[in-house]
Amino acid sequence: MEFWDIYDENKQPTGRTMKRNDWHMKPDEFHLTVLGVIARPDGTFLITKRVMTKAWAPGWWEVSGGAAQAGESSWEA
Known part of the structure; x- marks a missing residue:
């Protein structure tokens, strides 16, 4: 199963993850x-x-x- 990190508007990790295509992010x-x-x-x-x-x-x-997987940087992805 693939997970994605969730970021704020400043590209700072929120500490939350989501399953790929689970789309339960806030605005x-x-x-x-x-x-x-x-x-x-x-x-x-x-x-x-x-x-x-x-x-x-x-x-x-x-x-x-x-999409970058959880824990990956832009460069790694």
Whole structure:
């Protein structure tokens, strides 16, 4: 089971965690996500297309990324 740390608006850990996709955060709480942007010398970027079976935004184009697991820093994620 995957857990995420919950942060305040200043990216300070609150000491609370949540299960992945459990979405019981308060309006002033956040979880850490990261994106990996790959730029090519010709000025193009690597993007991916979400599979059609995703519950949110199926088939949309996106920059690859994801949530940091509990205890991970931005760099580690």
